[in-house]
Amino acid sequence: MASSKEEVLVAEPIRLRRYTWALVFWWTVAIVIVLVWNFFDKRHEAMAIARSEAAGAWKKEAAVYRWASSMGGVYVPISPQTPPDPNLGHHRDRDISTPSGRKLTLVSPPMLMRQVHRITRRWHGYRGHITSLQPIDPQNAPDPWEEAALQAFARGEPEADSEASIGGARYLRYMRPLVIEKACLVCHAEQGYQVGDLRGGLSIAVPMASVWSTQLPSLLHRLIGYGGMWVLGLLGIAFLSRHLKRQISKRQEAEEKLRQAYEVLEQRVAERTAELARANAELQGEIADRRQAEQWLLESEQRFRGYFEQGVVGMAILSPQREWVEVNRRLCQILGYTADELFLKPWSELTHPDDRAAEEEQFQQLLASVMKRFVLDKRLVRKDRRPVEVRLTAQSMRKPDGSVDCLLVLVQEMGRRPTA
Numbered sequence: 001m002a003s004s005k006e007e008v009l010v011a012e013p014i015r016l017r018r019y020t021w022a023l024v025f026w027w028t029v030a031i032v033i034v035l036v037w038n039f040f041d042k043r044h045e046a047m048a049i050a051r052s053e054a055a056g057a058w059k060k061e062a063a064v065y066r067w068a069s070s071m072g073g074v075y076v077p078i079s080p081q082t083p084p085d086p087n088l089g090h091h092r093d094r095d096i097s098t099p100s101g102r103k104l105t106l107v108s109p110p111m112l113m114r115q116v117h118r119i120t121r122r123w124h125g126y127r128g129h130i131t132s133l134q135p136i137d138p139q140n141a142p143d144p145w146e147e148a149a150l151q152a153f154a155r156g157e158p159e160a161d162s163e164a165s166i167g168g169a170r171y172l173r174y175m176r177p178l179v180i181e182k183a184c185l186v187c188h189a190e191q192g193y194q195v196g197d198l199r200g201g202l203s204i205a206v207p208m209a210s211v212w213s214t215q216l217p218s219l220l221h222r223l224i225g226y227g228g229m230w231v232l233g234l235l236g237i238a239f240l241s242r243h244l245k246r247q248i249s250k251r252q253e254a255e256e257k258l259r260q261a262y263e264v265l266e267q268r269v270a271e272r273t274a275e276l277a278r279a280n281a282e283l284q285g286e287i288a289d290r291r292q293a294e295q296w297l298l299e300s301e302q303r304f305r306g307y308f309e310q311g312v313v314g315m316a317i318l319s320p321q322r323e324w325v326e327v328n329r330r331l332c333q334i335l336g337y338t339a340d341e342l343f344l345k346p347w348s349e350l351t352h353p354d355d356r357a358a359e360e361e362q363f364q365q366l367l368a369s370v371m372k373r374f375v376l377d378k379r380l381v382r383k384d385r386r387p388v389e390v391r392l393t394a395q396s397m398r399k400p401d402g403s404v405d406c407l408l409v410l411v412q413e414m415g416r417r418p419t420a
Helices: 002-070 109-124 144-154 182-191 208-282 287-310 329-335 339-343 353-367
Strands: 074-077 095-097 103-107 127-131 160-166 169-179 198-207 314-318 324-327 373-381 387-398 404-413
Touching: 002 109, 002 127, 002 160, 002 169, 002 198, 002 208, 103 109, 109 127, 127 144, 144 160, 144 169, 144 198, 169 208, 198 208, 314 329, 324 339, 329 339, 329 387, 329 404, 353 373, 353 387, 353 404
Parallel strands: none
Antiparallel strands: 074 103, 095 103, 127 198, 160 169, 169 198, 314 324, 314 404, 373 387, 387 404
16 A cells, blocks of 8 residues: 555656646647637738739729720830830831921830839839730730639639749739720731630739738737737746645645554554454453453444444445445435435445546455555535535455455545544
């Protein structure tokens, strides 16, 4: 029994440390999950903002493109940035002069949009591109992402958007189709297009870095907030662990004192039993001494009966199968049953469901002589179905052949201590 007790005293702090680290681990996992969820929430929000910006920019540029198409192009002064468009060489009015002699050249809608895109990229950071699967100008050829979008438009998709890399930087790419209008046939009739055919698409690329810059302060505030919660949680876990450690230490000290007292009592009982055995052997033939020994045994039984019926703590005698043999009044008071009602209830039904496994293991070890007795803090279920916390002490009483005769069970309600 001493060895088993020592193992319990050592195991409890080890279990407490394991539980503490497990709690720290799962608290950290919970905070990380929340942070990851917030990150993806912010990413989704950033994508929505970028998509909204791209859709707004597309509408504006599409309006400019349609206006330029409806005008059949726009005349602008000839300059190094805007030379005559070789793709309009067949147009007899491509280059004209004003009455003052100023040279002008006709700019086609796609060329006009390239000029606009250079300005918007420099001023606003996002990219724009007019493209087609059959471009007249090689500069309007699609990149792989745009080509996939154009093929999707041919299948009936109304728009395309996704996050993609351009030149090593991340962009939200957005594209919608452009259809042939009557004004477009001036340049594209030779390609066999008709009004309403899919001409190509206008793509917008919004840099995610600019969008993320607006989200980072909020994300940083959340990171600091949840980091503070994590630290406070760790402090709380440390405080609780320290408090439980002190409580375990106090309980172990009390149990150790009880164990030592019990061992002293066992030693005295063993010494007394040895003395009685020697006396019985020496005085075997003497009737008077035998009667005296029988009288002593009777008195011992009466004292035990007095303790049993006195009701300081709940007591019960159970068979090895945990069937009721006898109960005292105090146990009936703790459980709220009469003795007759208690005899109709199996012992297992009085034990709280969450404590049955631990108690069953202790009883099996007791019956198997692994231990002589055990002490277990557990919950019993009263007649009114309320749980009551008790300290249960169980000891096996054995026959001369070593088999279990009965089980002596003491039930002490937690918070109550027996008085002399």
